[in-house]
Amino acid sequence: MPLATPYYLVDEQALDRNLARIDRLRALSGAKCVMALKAFATWATFPQIAPHMDGSTSSSLNEVKLGREKFPGETHAYSVAWSDGEIDDAIAHADKIIFNSISQLDRFGSKASHIPVGLRVNPGVSHSHFDLADPARPFSRLGESDIGKVEAVMDRISGFMIHCNCENDSFASFAALLDTFESKLGHLFERIDWISFGGGIHFTGENYALEALAQRLKAFAAKYDLQVYLEPGDAVVTQTTTLELSVLDIVENGKAIAIVDSAVEAHMLDLLVYRETASVAPNAGQHRYVIAGKSCLAGDVFGEFDFPEKLEIGSRVTLLNAGGYTMVKKNWFNGVAMPAIAIRRKNGTIELVKEFDYADYVASLS
Numbered sequence: 001m002p003l004a005t006p007y008y009l010v011d012e013q014a015l016d017r018n019l020a021r022i023d024r025l026r027a028l029s030g031a032k033c034v035m036a037l038k039a040f041a042t043w044a045t046f047p048q049i050a051p052h053m054d055g056s057t058s059s060s061l062n063e064v065k066l067g068r069e070k071f072p073g074e075t076h077a078y079s080v081a082w083s084d085g086e087i088d089d090a091i092a093h094a095d096k097i098i099f100n101s102i103s104q105l106d107r108f109g110s111k112a113s114h115i116p117v118g119l120r121v122n123p124g125v126s127h128s129h130f131d132l133a134d135p136a137r138p139f140s141r142l143g144e145s146d147i148g149k150v151e152a153v154m155d156r157i158s159g160f161m162i163h164c165n166c167e168n169d170s171f172a173s174f175a176a177l178l179d180t181f182e183s184k185l186g187h188l189f190e191r192i193d194w195i196s197f198g199g200g201i202h203f204t205g206e207n208y209a210l211e212a213l214a215q216r217l218k219a220f221a222a223k224y225d226l227q228v229y230l231e232p233g234d235a236v237v238t239q240t241t242t243l244e245l246s247v248l249d250i251v252e253n254g255k256a257i258a259i260v261d262s263a264v265e266a267h268m269l270d271l272l273v274y275r276e277t278a279s280v281a282p283n284a285g286q287h288r289y290v291i292a293g294k295s296c297l298a299g300d301v302f303g304e305f306d307f308p309e310k311l312e313i314g315s316r317v318t319l320l321n322a323g324g325y326t327m328v329k330k331n332w333f334n335g336v337a338m339p340a341i342a343i344r345r346k347n348g349t350i351e352l353v354k355e356f357d358y359a360d361y362v363a364s365l366s
């Protein structure tokens with residue numbers, strides 16, 4: 001029997017395609033890749049992903065613990081700010097800790113003297129097209145931007161983290177950023193053992209200049225005699241996952257509107273946040289519909305697409321690229337039924353790995 005919609009469907013074969021590219025980059029460059037759990041934390045897939053990566057990285061204590069428990073390899077602990085109540089637990093579960101500010105390093109660094117300690121540095125440049133996600137925006141709190149102050153704490157840290165890319169699919173643009181880092185911080189790179197260039201480099205994309213990236217990272221590591229890390233999140237799962245939906249109703253108001261068993265805000269929140277539309281394939285044909293969600297929000301619209309056949313009540317709709325920043329952000333807005341999670345195994349069978357029901361909704365509040 002086919003699974004009941006709605007559900008997210010992770011495709012193992014598609015994941016393998018991305019993982020092969022990650023392996024290739026690691027082999028050619030010597031860089032280590034740790035998975036950013038912030039983008040994708042569907043741990044049923046970790047047994048497939050982890051052998052092709054060097055560990056995981058985090059943006060909170062919960063992610064540190066999940067990485068330690070479910071993702072073999074190194075566990076990097078990073079948070080914009082650790083609380084007094086979290087710091088001991090974070091250090092206990094981490095192989096490496098990265099502080100976001102010198103004041104956090106001052107407060108907590110001595111507790112972590114038995115593991116490598118790093119500092120996030122903000123060189124004031126970025127590749128990000130959206131103010132909300134731009135670490136170099138004015139008055140940014142993401143990393144230490146006063147190079148003089150960084151210089152004064154070099155004896156207490158062994159590495160840097162510099163994260164300033166977001167969906168950057170251009171090697172030339174990354175290379176230009178690296179040039180800027182080198183001109184601003186090169187004299188400090190000589191004094192550290194490792195550096196992480198964060199996430200947001202879309203090197204698993206079809207047309208990415210992966211060999212050029214590998215060469216540049218390898219040369220960088222040799223020049224400063226350090227270990228380079230990358231922290232891919234979305235790049236690991238890009239184009240691997242769909243959101244499988246059914247049409248519940250079709251209404252007309254100037255356009256044909258197909259209402260599906262999902263809601264943008266609850267199940268693909270970033271479409272609203274970044275004002276994007278979902279995608280379908282092939283998005284061609286004679287029949288055009290607005291695909292809209294079932295929440296009370298007037299703008300609960302996934303997009304307007306062309307279909308080869310007329311949609312009817314019960315027709316299936318598949319939204320593409322629903323892996324990164326979807327499942328980690330899903331919520332119970334409107335009490336809309338939460339999509340299950342399924343995996344399409346390499347032999348083609350579809351396995352349900354998680355279902356949510358009324359009890360989960362109740363348990364999410366009190």
Ligand SMILES: *Cc1c(COP(=O)(O)O)cnc(C)c1O
Binds near residue numbers: 078163200
């Ligand atoms: C968000 C983030 C990542 C992952 O970014 P992607 O765009 O998903 O690759 C990695 N490192 C840090 C510090 C981040 O904030």
